[in-house]
Amino acid sequence: MDPFVQPSTTDLNDHDENDAAQSTSSTTSLGARLEKALLIGICVLGIFFNVLTFLKHKAARRRRSSATRVSLSLLRVMAGADSACLVVMLFTLGMGQMGWRSNHLLGTLMCKANLFIVHSASAFSLYCWLVLSAVRYVAVFSPLNHMRLNREPITAVVLLAIIIGVSESWLLIDVQYDAVNGACVTAHDDDLDQTIQITEIVLTYFVPLAIITICDCKVI
Template sequence: MPDRALSPFAMRMSLYVICIGGIILNIAVFCKRKFRTKRQSYTTRVSLQLLCFMAIADTISLASLLLVLCTQYLGIENETTMDMICKIDLFFIHSASAFSIWCWLILSAVRYVALYKPYAHLRLNKEPVLAVIFIAIMSFIFESWILYDATFVPEFRGCGEKFSEEVEKRFQIAEISWSYFLPLIIITVLDIKVLCCHSIWVTDWTLTKSFDYGINSSNNNSSKSIKRKITVDECIGIDSSPKMSLTNANFPSNAIKYSSYDDSSPTATSPPTSANTVCPLSAGSEKEKISSKISVCSFKKSPTMFSFSSFTQGGTAALKSLKNPINRQKSKKRQRQMKILRRCLCITLLDLGMNLPNYLLRLYVNLVPAEQLPDFEDFWFGMIQDISQLLYFAQFSLNAFYLVCIIYDTPKPKRSVYQQNSRPSRYY
């Protein structure tokens, strides 16, 4: 039985393939990004920026590993030069790994905010990029101890440590905790909440827009006015004689009251020309029950529609003519979003899972006393070491796969005839 599951030559060749393949994929991602950035929505561009930052860090890490693998072919014999190579390479590899995992956390946080705080998500501008810059700075600071600790060992022609065994274990455990397990726990919590979020995907936000009824007290007329959350020009302007009448049974006698307006009635009274016009009611009409009636006969400027308690026949007909295609479109959009969400979660799980064996092995080696550790030349222990290292370095190429399968493979949503004739809205 061989001493190791993979021979040194097979291990070296596998690392060569991982490094060269990952660098090529990441460079291809940067080239492809030039032709896709302008075609993506703002939310997609934010995710694309985060993933490109991760791809840059992964490319640096793979290039550092490739440099270490090529040192035996470069003929470098100077120990000082090799010592600097060990310090810089290990520093970049560990910093890039921590940076990538924390960037996955930012992506999970963006997904969480998009589902639970949609309006806050719309206001996101430079916050994700600033978070990435902060993470990069903190990664360099927390991994700076490697620049002092790493050293070249001439006897083994490899990299070693300067610190004592006890101090080295403390630094290793602290690094493993903050760079992997802490973001892993937060990512797990956020993604579980995203998966458990049902109402946001089921509720139809297109046909339901709320009104905010504010009370504007006045000593002269003591009237109530209606304050909308949207502008008047999103619907048919009042100065264009909209075919809408609005009364509410909960309003007092001195509230705003628009006269009913109907094309079929030759005696119909036109609505007032100003939203602030108040029609005083007589004392006899105060005892009459005011019926809630909304007539919406035309939607020309905006796809925004309002949900009221009752509709007249004209308004119901107009709503039915638009509801079915919009519902079908929203259903397809939700299915597409859920498909992308599942892809995102699967890729995130795969990336974190590829890091897990290496971090668990490092944690085990640093927590268990040296006399209780198995022989490093043992077949099974050596196989676990080799597989964990291959998975650890292979995950640096995963971001390119993520970009291809999640971002660039996202279908461009088709606009319906109704949306093409409508004014753009920030709510879509």
């Protein structure tokens, strides 16, 4: 083989590999930016529609019966919880530009607050929906009791908020910030973490969703 051709071929191969690596990196970066933009758009739209729901039901609340006002209040509370969750998610998406990632203390505080609010607000919103479904169920199958409703659903929502806040408070203690990987992590082992996550998903998502589905199907 010609010794003068060998280096040229090697250089061309290295150049092609560098181009391929740069192309892959550019594609990955573009995909990440598009995904982030999509998530930001979803959060902004969600907040916008929740604010509209809140204002619309606030204006209509004055002209309705007591039982209907209770239902509208539940919708407003649910919209508020959804908005809180979306605002925190939106804030988290924008935090990468704020220069906090190298600060372990600030990162830990951000992780604790963000995860606690997102977990609590999403669970609370779903349980508000459950209370609202129960109110609709009572309205259809026991109209007299529905007309007598006053503060009972609101009291139930307050109790649920307290229970959810207490049950999610472990996040404020256990979650830490991993400055090396730029991620929020828990202090316990993976098996225990998986067990806690599965239990939380079942109790805060599948259980209320199953009851909501049963109530709404019977109403329909």
